[in-house]
Amino acid sequence: MTDAVHTAALDEGWPSIDAAQPVEEGGPIARAGFNYQDEIAVGFLIEMLTNPALIKIHFETHDDIVLVWENGDQRTAEYVQVKAGEEEKFWSIPDICQRKKSKVGTSIFEKSLDRDRHKEEALFRLVTLRPVVAALKPLTYPRASPGRQSANAEITALLHDIEARCPSFKSPKGRDPAFWVANCLWDLRDSEKAVAKDNMVRLMRLAHQEGRSILFEPTEVLLLELRAKAKAAGGAKWLPDPSKKIITREELRAWWEERITETLDGVSTRSGGKLATKMTEAGLADEMIALAAALRRDYASEVRVPRYLDASDINQLQRRVRSEVATLRAKYLAGELNVDPVQFHSLCVSQMDALNAERDGAEEDRSAFLKGCLYDITDRCLLRFARPLP
Incomplete structure (x- = not known):
């Protein structure tokens, strides 16, 4: 069976992330102080403005953030965990495999792999303030890079260590740790202030690339509105209206066109x-x-x-x-x-x-x-x- 046929068979019968109610909704209930996560979310919203392949973003549904990518007829859900409150140390394999009270399925790794339960093909991402130890370094490489090949000695050692600490754990769709290691990206970010500054530069660059340059003050206001969108979506409940937790590229581009036009008209009026x-x-x-x-x-x-x-x-x-x-x-x-x-x-x-x-x-x-x-x-x-x- 080819990979494409196997994937299609595997996904058959599973609900889409857009239709399935989240297993947990702790985020919307207790998300006070999630400023770092909101700033990370703003960065993804800017990515969606620039990249047509990113078609929608979930906030606090099946993970902290879920990015929905579309490539031809294939849709991929990237489950993003954002770790803001971290200890003053490097991340290690024991950190991501540590279970709460030794209960299976409670480690960071297991919770991430467990997201593989929907129709969309799964990718995984961990966003952290702190760097990683050498053993986790391969996860920071781009997924398609040579350093991520299954035959690579570092990848093999990483996989064996995870399997030893979380033996026999698989996703609801039957995927094992090798699938997670192959498809997880460790995304090292800086402080909230640094991420906010980067978002400012990226939004100004986007306007410039579209031939509609804007200055510092209006960019600040647009970023303020993007943060509010992320915060409102994260704080909403799935029921009775799941659409409040999802922002699509179509609606975000419509917002951008309206606001950037209004901003530039304000300058000339x-x-x-x-x-x-x-x-x-x-x-x-x-x-x-x-x-x-x-x-x-x-x-x-x-x-x-x-x-x-x-x-x-x-x-x-x-x-x-x-x-x-x-x-x-x-x-x-x-x-x-x-x-x-x-x-x-x-x-x-x-x-x-x-x-x-x-x-x-x-x-x-x-x-x-x-x-x-x-x-x-x-x-x-x-x-x-x-x-x-x-």
């Missing part, structure tokens, strides 16, 4: 034009829009010809406003703020008053300046009060 549009979309009253436009104009005049603040003070206040707006927008997109667009606008304005109140000892009231900065950010397409369309 007359100052104040985008502000009015965004406030109208949010359902805000005409008088509120007029007040916002006036505050933005006063802010722009102050920035051009400072009267009360020097350049360093202005920069500091601008950074605070951007930071506060980013936090509020992230919570809003992730569903952590149960408010409508008008209420979200009010919350943003109130936060500017709170920032002004924090300026203990300051002689000049800067609430108008801070609100003008808020509306200037909105005018430059770095903030929207309405939720994005699904």
Whole structure:
């Protein structure tokens, strides 16, 4: 029997990962503090924007992340485990084979191989902050590289060690440790901060490659929205709507086209034009829009010809406003703020008053300046009060 025929026979009768309810749903229930995992997920979302072969991504379903690849008529599910909370040491074979209370199936290796239970052909990936010992080094090589051949002495030794520690363990589809070793990629990443910086560069490069270069600030906003998408999908429950846990390339590309076009239009549109549009979309009253436009104009005049603040003070206040707006927008997109667009606008304005109140000892009231900065950010397409369309 050829490999292709054998694979087709093996997959027959197994449910697709898109239809099968996850065996465990612990992730969506207790995922607080998963910032590193979310940043890794953003990296995969950027990969999906650039690579047509990556057609959808699951968040906290059958593994931390599941990448669905399509090559012709074949679909492959890559089960990704992200290890953020790690000890200050190199990963070793005993680490991935250690069972909890000696119970079969509880080790990292066994949990990974156990994902091989669906119609799609399985791949495996471990994403870690810490490097590996020499014995695990072959798993860091690309899957098709010469160092991954089954006859390689390092691979043979690695396989024998895993088999000795987890004897006779197989996936629900009957695959053994040799299958896992051949198809697992150990993906060594840096800190959350380093991954975030890399994501920033990759997103800016994508825009540049498409002939639509964007600057630092709008890229930050787009990354914020991608993080919110990953977090919202990870936090959703499979039932009653599994689609909330899956982001497809088609919908992500539609989001990208809409947002990048809006960002570039904001640069070319007359100052104040985008502000009015965004406030109208949010359902805000005409008088509120007029007040916002006036505050933005006063802010722009102050920035051009400072009267009360020097350049360093202005920069500091601008950074605070951007930071506060980013936090509020992230919570809003992730569903952590149960408010409508008008209420979200009010919350943003109130936060500017709170920032002004924090300026203990300051002689000049800067609430108008801070609100003008808020509306200037909105005018430059770095903030929207309405939720994005699904």
